[in-house]
Amino acid sequence: MKWRGTRESDNVEDRRGVSGGKVVVGGGIIGIIILLVNVFGGENAKMITPVLEQLQGGQQTQTEAAAPLSKEDEEMGHFVRSVLAKTEDTWDKVFTEKGLTYKKPKLVLFKGSVNTDCGGATSASGPFYCPGDQIVYMDLDFFEELQSKFGAKxxxxxxxxxxxxEIGHHVQTLLGTSAKMRQAQEGKSEAEANKLSVALELQADFYAGVWAHxxxxxxxxxxxxxxxxxxNAVGDDAIQSKMQGHVVPDSFTHGTSEQRMYWFKKGFKTGDIKQGDTFAEIK
Known part of the structure; x- marks a missing residue:
């Protein structure tokens, strides 16, 4: 990606070189549970925290101070700032065209663990957006596992x-889509509620494609x-197949690999947010 020399966002907070706060730390099967339901977490980050707290018995662990950032880490920080700036420019334009104002989110880079308005989280959660504080949280070590464990390029x-x-989830929050989805989930069976979650996640993939366009x-x-x-690597079917040897479609919360690729490609091809009504097509 051609990014060097382009504008960098001021809305990135880099916590990789400072000590973390007290958070619930999960390992083993808990880490697997998080990974299964919360890769590219979106709305699910808020839902899983009480489960972790219960499984861990409310115990907390103090994280250690991180080492100084390497030149590679610093370079990656500049890259993230550049990408975030480009999402700001894209969604600023889209919202302006709709007569709306785009509220720029923050992005926090961390290592190991982090506290959020959605609760404590570890790097096992994968990148996620917290609607409570309207911040995207990312531990960049996730991408090494995406390659080594799940076969991504x-x-x-x-x-x-x-x-x-993840910025797509912020757009959904600003447009009220996320709130409407949660309301629609009320009273639904788990399988039906999961379908709505899938639609939300696929729309975020579509918005990522719109940004790329x-x-x-x-x-x-x-x-x-x-x-x-x-x-492809983070489709529910791909993750479940690798982690548990079989897939359970009714438990899908993010969509299959095929669906995730399809909606990203559709957003990239059309560049038109009006073409991204995943809720009408995922039934």
Missing amino acids: GGDFAIAYVIAH DNQQYIEAGDIDEALSAA
């Missing part, structure tokens, strides 16, 4: 896709393949 545009996906001048050969590889 890697590359900088895979990271850009994930950032754009608006930033084609920065895209290089192979970038879209990197994004699609990441989308």
